[in-house]
Amino acid sequence: MDAKLVNPFIDALVAVMPQMGFEVPKRTKMGVKNQTCKSLGVSIIVGFTKGLRGNVVYNMSADAAKFVASKMMMGMPVAEMDEMAQSALSEMSNMLTANAATNLAAMGYTVDISTPSLTVGQDFQIKISSENYLVVEMDLGGQIMELNIAVQA
Amino acid sequence: MERIKVLVVDDSRVSCAMLANMMSKTNFEVCGMASNAADAVLKYQTLRPMAVTMDMNLPDADGIECSRRIREIDPDARIVMISAMKDASLMERGREAGISSFLQKPVSPYELIDALSCIVSDDVKRTTGLRDLYIQSFAKVLRQSLFSLVGVHSEVSTDRAEGSYLDIPSGIAVIIGLTGCPMGRAIVYMDTDTMYGVARAILMKGDDEKLTAEEASDVIEEAANIIAGRCASVVNDLKDVDMRISPPGTIVGKNIRVANFKIASYYIQAQTRFGNICMNVGFAEGE
Numbered sequence: 092m093d094a095k096l097v098n099p100f101i102d103a104l105v106a107v108m109p110q111m112g113f114e115v116p117k118r119t120k121m122g123v124k125n126q127t128c129k130s131l132g133v134s135i136i137v138g139f140t141k142g143l144r145g146n147v148v149y150n151m152s153a154d155a156a157k158f159v160a161s162k163m164m165m166g167m168p169v170a171e172m173d174e175m176a177q178s179a180l181s182e183m184s185n186m187l188t189a190n191a192a193t194n195l196a197a198m199g200y201t202v203d204i205s206t207p208s209l210t211v212g213q214d215f216q217i218k219i220s221s222e223n224y225l226v227v228e229m230d231l232g233g234q235i236m237e238l239n240i241a242v243q244a
Numbered sequence: 245m246e247r248i249k250v251l252v253v254d255d256s257r258v259s260c261a262m263l264a265n266m267m268s269k270t271n272f273e274v275c276g277m278a279s280n281a282a283d284a285v286l287k288y289q290t291l292r293p294m295a296v297t298m299d300m301n302l303p304d305a306d307g308i309e310c311s312r313r314i315r316e317i318d319p320d321a322r323i324v325m326i327s328a329m330k331d332a333s334l335m336e337r338g339r340e341a342g343i344s345s346f347l348q349k350p351v352s353p354y355e356l357i358d359a360l361s362c363i364v365s366d367d368v369k370r371t372t373g374l375r376d377l378y379i380q381s382f383a384k385v386l387r388q389s390l391f392s393l394v395g396v397h398s399e400v401s402t403d404r405a406e407g408s409y410l411d412i413p414s415g416i417a418v419i420i421g422l423t424g425c426p427m428g429r430a431i432v433y434m435d436t437d438t439m440y441g442v443a444r445a446i447l448m449k450g451d452d453e454k455l456t457a458e459e460a461s462d463v464i465e466e467a468a469n470i471i472a473g474r475c476a477s478v479v480n481d482l483k484d485v486d487m488r489i490s491p492p493g494t495i496v497g498k499n500i501r502v503a504n505f506k507i508a509s510y511y512i513q514a515q516t517r518f519g520n521i522c523m524n525v526g527f528a529e530g531e
Contacts, residue, residue, distance in 0.1 A: 138419075138422075138489075139490055140424075140488040141488065145490070145491055148493070174408055177503050177505045181503075181506060203424060204427075205421025205429050205490050206421070206422075206429050206506075206526065206528045208421075208429050208431070208493070208502055209503040209505060210500065210502050211409075211501040211502075211503065212498075212499045212500060214498040215495045215497025215500055218492075219491075220491070
C-alpha cells in the first residue's frame, strides 16, 4: 500500500474533529499490519470503490467510543452503546470519510464510499485486506482511535 | 391511481401477451402493441406512451434502430430493451440510441416493473418499493449462486430486519460495501459448522481431509464476494446504474454484533443441508 494514501485520512481527522469540539488529534503511532485488524470494542468499517478499492476501519475501545459519542452530543453522558451513541459514531465516520474522499479527489483519486457498518464486540478479528496495510493511532484527547487504512489504486 | 401507459414493441404475440399479463396487476397498462419498427414509430406518435418495451429482433429493423427513430420524434422517450441476448456491445449501442434499461428474456415480473418504475421516475433513485424488489432479486441470486458454487439446493426466505443489531453468536460475517445508487452494505454470514460444511463442499474436500479455519473463512469470503457481485450486477442491469462492491471485510469469531442503524435492512435466509446461509442487506435511508 502506498503510504501517501494515509495523509488524506489523518488530515480529515485533524480538520473534522475540532469542529465537533475535540482537541486537535495527535498521531501517536504508525505501523503496518497484515490482513487483519483486531476489534478493540467498536469498529466502523467503510468500503471504497472506483479510484481506490479497499476498506477503512475506525477502531476504538468501548470507552473511547462512548467518549467520542458523548462529546459529539454536547457532553451528554453515554453509559452504553445505544442507538443515540451509534448514530453519533456513524455520523462521525461519515464526516471523516467524506472529508477524506475530498482530500483524495484533490490527489486525483475519485472514490465512492459505502455506508458504514458499525460492529460491537472484541472477540473477533476483521480481515480487511489480502496483504499488508497501514495503521495509524490518533489521540483524541486522552482516548485512542485506530485508523486501519487498507486501500489501493 | 392513474395508470402508466406502456407501448410494447415485439413481433412475438406470446411475448406481448406475457408482458401485458405482468403489467395487468400493477399500475402500468399496455396502451398499444407493435410488431414491427414502422408500426412502433406510428403508434408512439399517436399514443404518446410513458414508456416503451423494445424487442431486439423486429422484421423491418432492429430494436436499436427502432429506438433511434422513436427518439427522433421524442428525445425524452423512455425505452427498456428486452432481448434474448444481452452483451456489452449491444448495451453500448443501445445507450447511444437512448435506451435506458436492458433486460434479458425471460423477464420476471419484478424485473420488468422495477425497470419501468425506474425509467418513468425522473428521480432515478430508490423508493421503498424498489428496495423490496431488489431483495427479491438478491434472494434469487443467493439461491442460484449457492447451487452453482456449492451444488446445494436451498429454501430461500426474505424478511424486513427489525431490531437494532445483527447478532452472530459464533461464526463468520463477510461485510461488503455497496457504493453508487443505492448505497448500502451486504453481510453474508453463517455459524461455524455451516462455514466448514460449505467450504468443504466448495473445495470438494472430504470430512476427513484437513481444513484450517483460515482456509474455510477464505473460501466463504470469496463466495460472499461472488454473491454480492452478482447482486450488484442485477441492480445495474435493472437500472443501468453503477452499483459497485467494495472488497470484503471478514469477521471470524464469537459474539459478532453489527448495528442495523439508519439503514433499511433486510434478511435473506437460505436453508441448506449445511445449515442456514444468511444475508443481511441494508440500504442507506433518506438519501
